[in-house]
Amino acid sequence: MNQPQIRVALVDDQQLFRSGLAVIIGAQPDMAVVAQATDGTEALGAIAVHEPDVVLMDVQMSPMGGVEATRKIFEDATGRFDKLPKVIMLTTFDWDEHAATAIRHGASGFILKDSTPEFVCESIRAVNGGNAVIAPQSLAALLRDEPAPVPEVPxxxxxxxxxxxxxxxxxxxxxxxxxxxxxxxxxxxxxxxxxxxxxxxxxxxxxxxxxxxxxxxxxxx
Missing domain, CATH: 1.10.10.10 (Winged helix-like DNA-binding domain superfamily/Winged helix DNA-binding domain)
Structure with missing residues (x-):
């Protein structure tokens, strides 16, 4: 029996880059691109309609960027995470403070825009399976410049x-x-x-x- 395909949404304001990703992902037998959007506002509408499993979300877009869109995806999501997509941030820089903020909001990690096609596809599979696409050590380094941790144990x-x-x-x-x-x-x-x-x-x-x-x-x- 064939496994269900991973439903992927692409969110990036650069059409050429987005189209390239669509070709790469669409060529995978276990994936399908079900939606594309040019900014965060479009992404929220597309996600509601197409219900993707994984969203590749550019960090920097206008008028609504990927960080704000990610926040809106996961706000008030307590108890219904299984109904929401996994989000991978797309960034140009290895140490991106915006990506760290998006991870705090609920993103499952980030990948660089110049990653190989193989790494992009493996990242999609990883987050769809419940894993992250950033090492804990790297995440700690990203969070280091964020506000100091709260000392009280919740x-x-x-x-x-x-x-x-x-x-x-x-x-x-x-x-x-x-x-x-x-x-x-x-x-x-x-x-x-x-x-x-x-x-x-x-x-x-x-x-x-x-x-x-x-x-x-x-x-x-």
Whole structure:
């Protein structure tokens, strides 16, 4: 049985770049471009109509840029993350403060506009599968210039079990499920179960948000 295709939306104000991405992604047997938009406002409408799984979102656009559009996608989204797309920011610069802000708002990472076609496609597959496309160390570096983390440990974190906190710390350090399994002597399915419980209890959407949560609250690192 064929796997369902990953539905992708492209948001960029440069038509030539957007068209190139569409050709690359459309050539993949497991992907389909279902919508294109030239700015954040168009993107919000297209997402509502076409319900993509993954959105490639340019950081800098006018009148509404990718950061603001990402904020609007995820605002008031508590409890219904499964209804929303995963967002990958497109940026020209390796260390982009706007990308860091978008990640805080809910984006699953960022890729450079000059990335190879293979890396773009693998990034789409990664975030569609619940993973991030930025290493925790790189994310920490991006967040370093943001406002200082709040020292108080939030109540939802205190409600995690001891084992869930161990898994949380491992995810925040960037360990894969296999590495967590070996480190904590857990089966792969048990690791997935714990991560699912952590995301649910902390009302987070994916692994990259665990890294952000860890950094902002000075826990698990």
């Amino acid at each position: 109540l939802p974190y205190l409600e995690l079990t001891e084992r869930e906190r161990e898994v949380f710390a491992a995810v925040a350090l960037g360990l894969t499920n296999q590495e967590i399994s070996e480190k904590l002597f857990l089966s792969g399915s048990t690791v997935k179960t714990h991560i699912g419980a952590i995301l649910r209890k902390l009302e987070l959407r994916d692994r990259v948000q665990i890294v952000v949560y860890s950094y902002e609250n000075c826990i698990g690192r």
